[in-house]
Amino acid sequence: MDSDPAPVNLADVAMKVSLFVTCLVDQVFPQVGLSTVKILDRLGVDVDFDERQACCGQPAFNSGHADESRTVARRFLEAYADSGPVVVPSGSCATMLKVFVPTLFPPDSREGRLAREIAGRTYELSDFLVSALGVTRTGARFPEAVTYHDSCHQLRELGIGRQPRLLIQGVEGIRFVEMPNAARCCGFGGTFSVKFADVSAAIGEDKVDTIHESGARYVVANDVSCLMHIGGLLQRRGSQVRTLHLAELLSKFEE
């Protein structure tokens, strides 16, 4: 078996990344994608967007439909076979690409090797900014009280919790407040949010309570899926608290 290539050392390559924006951002939350591009532009990183991209295959994978997930993941692998570092503004989609897609193919197959190779050069956005670029200040300014919700896959599969906090605290004028149990699940869980809608919402209510307890006006997370769930609950409750994706926050530059 060929040994897997080492992850790309970013210091050695020209700063050109390939954006995997995720289907949900592309179709429902375009402002998150635009924000990501704005941040990377400002940091002097060239952003390539391959129009062949669609979904990472996670919805099918998480519901046990491995074949369908594989079909979709295969398209991803084709599109990114020769790209540079892949940046993803989502903890759970980055997890899918880094952790689960490689398990969908036999380890010794061409696809298996490719999946592992791409996984090695795939970065969740905040990790890319902090760990790869060494950036904790994007130049954003946002004089508001903000709290942060750890999305589960990002925190527990990828171990990324420090990076988004550093970036948030690097925003000028911001008042960052930790909510109690920030690392506790919001209850979204993909198809769980529909299959066990009542349980999902009940868990979400606990999250909403802790958000309110923090006194923040904005809740920031790095997954639009969690934010769609939390935001939907907040709105149904008539709450004044607004959701904000990390990329949106980090791109609030003073013009």
Add this chain to the structure above:
Amino acid sequence: MQLRIRSNTSAVLSDANLQANLKPALEKSLQARDRAVAEVSNWEELRQHAHDVKAHTLSRLDHYLEQLERKVIAQGGKVVWADTGAEALEFIVGLLQEREIKKVAKSKTMLGEEIHLNEELERAHFNPVETDLGEYIIQLSRETPFHIVTPALHKSKEEVVDLFGRELGMPPTDDVEAITATARAVLRRHFLTAGAGITGVNFGVAETGTLAVVENEGNVRLCASLPEVHIAIMGIEKVVPRARDLAVFLKLLSRSATGQKSTSYVNFINGPRREGEWDGPRDFYLVLVDNGRSRILADPELRQTLACIRCGACLNVCPVYQRIGGHAYGSTYQGPIGAILTPQLTSAEAAPEHPFASSLCGACYETCPVKIEIPHILLKLRERVQRGKQRLARHLPLEAWAMQFWAWAMSSPKRYSFLGNFMRRVHPFFVRNGRMRVPMPPFSGWDRYRDLPPLPEESFREQLRELRKEGK
């Protein structure tokens, strides 16, 4: 029979009393565990070590079971093998009949729950008495354990007072000490008249033939000492190779389960009473129960499920368990470990909803003292359920059809963009007063509790294309 969860959730979620008891109780367990774990600087190394020891033991289980058996027999114990729960029950019932024993003092054993030991003994006209206070409460109220470590977690003090008043004639009180004293006195009488004691086993040490049983109350000590016969029932996966491995496992178990550095009692039992010893059972039986475990063992991906030491920490930390509690699972084992163990001990078809009763948040894995990758196992089991459904159904199930359509749409940029555009074009029909409502399947579950965000005019890629054209 199929176990269902979805049909149970709305009842437990709207049970105000249950919800009020559950959260503070679990919060207390969580905090105790977190405090106890934070004190141990090498916790991660301990976890990894325990994981590795279990992985090894399971990969050589044949060898270690034989070693354990030899040692127990050499110490004067008898070893009985039961392929199924029914076989274990048949042996126990037969033994009690032969010895003319009516009353049995039991300590808490999840394996006993799994094989429905109490029901079977009662059906055969024996009198099993649960002696762990929580289990005794559960037995008196004719329920099943709510939690694998704290079976009566959901019961408030007031409910216990009512129950003991009804069943034991205890006068009303709100003094927990007094309630406990009543239970002590009643159970002490049962202990003194029981002909056999049945306990579970936490660890069976192959090297020494030691059965280690942890507890806080002292009822295991009594079950294993007072009656003439001691029957220990043990799942075949509970073996550890060496006595010294217990130094690691006991630390992980007590801190994870109850936040204690050590439980009040750790019993090491090496067979029946020996020559010259003042007391202890004359006869000791170890019943080794398979009941589906060897089948789990045969699957290298899922085998690690058998590493579980039943600490219950994954239940306490699970957002789903925190909301629906134990009974909604309808199975012996609840929470994350129950979600992976139940379908494997039975079949994917028998517990089709268990692997899905999780948001896959991973808190269970993070907490698990032996590092069982519960979320990854859940995913494997979900796959198994879906395959089973498609195999059994005459028509393609709706969800499978939807996923095939989704995969078809997602694997072509054209179809993908067309579908996105289509959604954005129709969505204004669902917007009322600035809120998007889609009260139809598959969105109705979402819609009942949450608003949907309004869709944008253009997708990201369209907007990016325009920006790039403008040269930005």
Add this chain to the structure above:
Amino acid sequence: MSRPRIMQKVRAACGIKPRVPLPAGFPAAPRFQDPVGVFRRELEAVGGVFLDARDRNPAEVLSQVLEQTGHTEVFWEEEKIFIKHGLPYRLRLPESFSTPNLVFSYHYQGRVRLPITLAARSIKRDRLAAIPVSASSAAFGIAETGTIVQTVGPGRGRLLNVLPETHIVFLAQGDLLSNMDQFFERVQPGEEGSALTLVTGPSRTADIGKVLVKGMHGPKRWFVILTEGAG
């Protein structure tokens, strides 16, 4: 029988890779410089009472405990503990105690000698179960967790340490170990007797409303008297 059937399945399953090597034992934790201090702190944290009799007459300490609990009689099983812990051998001599009317009994010897017949058992057991105070000698103490190791063997049993509401344990200083690793270096379970118990604190439960209550089935009051014994 089921044994061949189960073993066949287990063997087949174990034939499937991967075989995983047995890790070497977990490295032993370092020993404490002041094991007595740690032991005392941990024991008190779990609700035990620690009494230092290293520079006192252990019999005095024992009689104080009895006075404090309002009892005048204590039961134990073996003579050995007199010698090991420096208690006056002929305890029945009242002048060796500050409280002269105390009675010390050997519980089993000559009284309820086992084996006993089935018919008589429940009566004898009732009497055994009604004993208010018992004492025993610990095989070891484990400082890290405030634990006492109780063993059974010839002339000793399992019950007397657990049935009474009050239990008093004598621990010789020389038997105090730092941690479980050290314990397993010294002890092979099953070598000496059919049962061994690690006791950490009084019997307890939190099954009702998560309120901690002592003395569920075993001792409610648990005293440990540390003596000068060499171990």
